[in-house]
Amino acid sequence: MTEPLPIGVLGLGRMGRIHARHLAALPEARLVAVASRRSEAAHEVATLYGARAYTHYDDLLADRELRAVVIASATHEHAKHVKAAAAAGLAIFCEKPIALRLEDTDGALSAVAKAGVPLQVGFMRRFDPAFVEAKRRIEAGAIGQPITFKAISRDPQLPTAEAEEALVRGNLFIDLGVHDFDMARWLMGQEVCQVHAVGGALVYRRLAEAGGVDNGLLSMVFADGALGGVELSRNAAYGYDVRTEVLGTEGALLIGGLQRTPLSVLTPSGVTHDVFPWFPERFADAYLAEIRHFVQCVRAGEFPSPDGQDDRAALQVALAATESLKTGMAVTVTAS
Incomplete structure (x- = not known):
């Protein structure tokens, strides 16, 4: 074309x-x-x-x-x-x-x-320059064999009241955590096979009445025995906070951070810098890159990635986390 x-x-x-x-x-x-x-x-x-x-x-x-x-x-x-x-x-x-x-x-x-x-699903972190470079380094063997995965995803606030009903319906693990579950699979190069989740409506108490949570912690086990942990929150009052760490047998990768502009201000009062206010600013490059990838693939007659099976796999982890939250027990993630 x-x-x-x-x-x-x-x-x-x-x-x-x-x-x-x-x-x-x-x-x-x-x-x-x-x-x-x-x-x-x-x-x-x-x-x-x-x-x-x-x-x-x-x-x-x-x-x-x-x-x-x-x-x-x-x-x-x-x-x-x-x-x-x-x-x-x-x-x-x-x-x-x-x-x-x-x-x-x-x-x-x-x-x-x-x-x-063709079908592409909007897992934009796969197109963020920092995550892309981390994936390249892992595949090049820069940190040896990945053995642990850690992720933090903290939104600065609960989204608008208009979206609140959908959030309760979809819950924290599906709406927010699904990005981290996709990154876990992508960066570690293997499937999540077991999860154990805890959480609570610690700030937005009204969510508890509908069975929702605003903070959650999740531990996970991968297919080869590697370990992982994910922290999710709707209450990062200081800004939008997304960080990921992969530990390997020969090194580690730290992805992301709070600072938006590479400038720190040093005064007698201390050191300050700006932060990302919300996800459109943090992942601005990724959103453009993912849609460009989709357009280029369709024009070339190719099937893009991440696809529907990637979405399904991440959703399976999120649903297992939801079940674990309800039962208080570890839940096996059924293979697709």
Whole structure:
């Protein structure tokens, strides 16, 4: 394919707008249509980028000019939209997770396989320069055999009230932890086979009434016996905090940090520096890189990665963590 890829965006919340902005800027893509059930949002973004506006996903997917679609709708609608996009013969980029249950995930993946269309899932950390370099170093043997994985993912606050119901439905492990579970598999090069989780609504007490938590800890065992741990929080009042560590037999890798700008200010009062306020700033490069990868793969007739099976594997870990939280027992992660 030599022409720019005609593509649409379904869902215009924060992530949908980020993807629309990047697609409009990519010379390899042409943003031709957007859709949101909120008419004002659809027309605002469409006007901004010279695209067509729709208020129903069926109308967007029926646009004959489209070759691909980005699905950034509400999480509980992802599977439905993936199935519809596959039936329309479109290449699909879907935000994580595809669904909140394995049955729904499998249904969507079956539709994709039947249609034979490409599918990429939005695990953007795989495209972050620091994580990419860490993966390269591990594969080059720079730290020997990886033996432990540690991750911290702390959001500065609970997302907006509009998203709160979805967070309780999806829970901390699925909504936030799924990124760390994907990184665990990707960096360690093996599957997670057992998890043990604890958590609580320690700050946002209203979550407890609906069975939700705002802080959680998870221990994990990998298939070859390697160990891992993940800390998740919605209460990093100081900023957005994502850090990962991989210990190997011959060294270690420390990925990420708080400091946004490589500048520290030293005064008699102490040393200060800025921090990342939220995920769009921390992973700005990654969001652009992942959508560029998708566009390039589709134009070249290739199947992109991470794909639906990567999404399914990370969801399995998240669901096992959810079960462990409820039972207080370690839970085996069933192999796909």
